[in-house]
Amino acid sequence: MTAETTWLFGLPCSGKSTLAEGLVGPDTVHLDGDYLRETLNTDLGFSKEDRTENLRRAAGVAQALNEQGFDVIASFITPYRSQRELIYEKVDDVSFVHVQAPVEVCEERDVKGMYQQARDGEIEGFTGVDDPFEEPEPGEADLEVRTATHSEEETLKKINTELDIKFDPSHLFVGRWQPLHDGHRTIIDSAADNGKDVVIGIRDTELSEKNPLTAKERKELIDEVYGDHPNVESTIIPDVDTVAIGRDVGYTVVSVPEEVAQISGTDTRAEYEKSELLAGQHFGD
């Protein structure tokens, strides 16, 4: 599973931040308009140009986080089509969710009292009052959710189901995967092919003859194999030497079957040593 960005856009008070908070999970970063404007983007206002710059930076951060394995949930008004196009160009794997609610409903919610301030003329250029929100063209958004007529719970369920965001792991495989070989793949596939969400924990072992690949390199090899499996994620974990197992605590411990255990990591390493990936990389270090 490679990391991806889910971009929620819509009017102020449509429900973007609330939904984003409900979508964050492990290895997920929430980028929110308000937060970024108080931190990275304090120099920007709400002209079209400044909004575009705000979103360009946010898209850059999202892409950088995705490249480092973090999923991103972004919540920004993103009022112009051209801005959504820019984000689409900048973020390799992005899904857009239009968080829709009639402006009257948003105004009624008025979480921070800003619609009222805009109506009173205290703020100029407020989206939905005197600044545009360009409705998405049919087919532009990957998903539209209607928060005026559906509860937060229903909406979250719809996003999770239709965008397949929710990763609910039930199987954890801990190992060195030095390197990932057919024996490993047999046990991982036996769970993944049965529709289980799987986490592969990669022990961050020190380099040695028996541990020639860094954890990052092993993660890359695993992600190459499982990158297109939405239900398999890999994560680097500390080099633990003991796994303490509880009894009757809600999980089952399974040993690797004998025929799989016989597939040798040493033989596989020998094969890999001949390959370009390992040639002279760490043995001489």
Ligand SMILES: Nc1ncnc2c1ncn2[C@@H]1O[C@H](COP(=O)(O)OS(=O)(=O)O)[C@@H](OP(=O)(O)O)[C@H]1O
């Ligand atoms: N003029 C004006 N127009 C719209 N919004 C305004 C404005 N001034 C301040 N705010 C507050 O800023 C939040 C929107 O920031 P974003 O970064 O999401 O906006 S944008 O995508 O760059 O258009 C927005 O937060 P949300 O209500 O969470 O959307 C507002 O609280």
Ligand SMILES: Nc1ncnc2c1ncn2[C@@H]1O[C@H](COP(=O)(O)OP(=O)(O)O)[C@@H](O)[C@H]1O
């Ligand atoms: N289906 C829904 N999804 C999200 N928020 C909802 C929904 N229904 C009602 N709300 C309420 O609407 C408000 C949305 O505020 P917020 O999430 O800050 O919006 P935004 O980030 O778009 O400005 C919250 O008070 C939230 O409880």
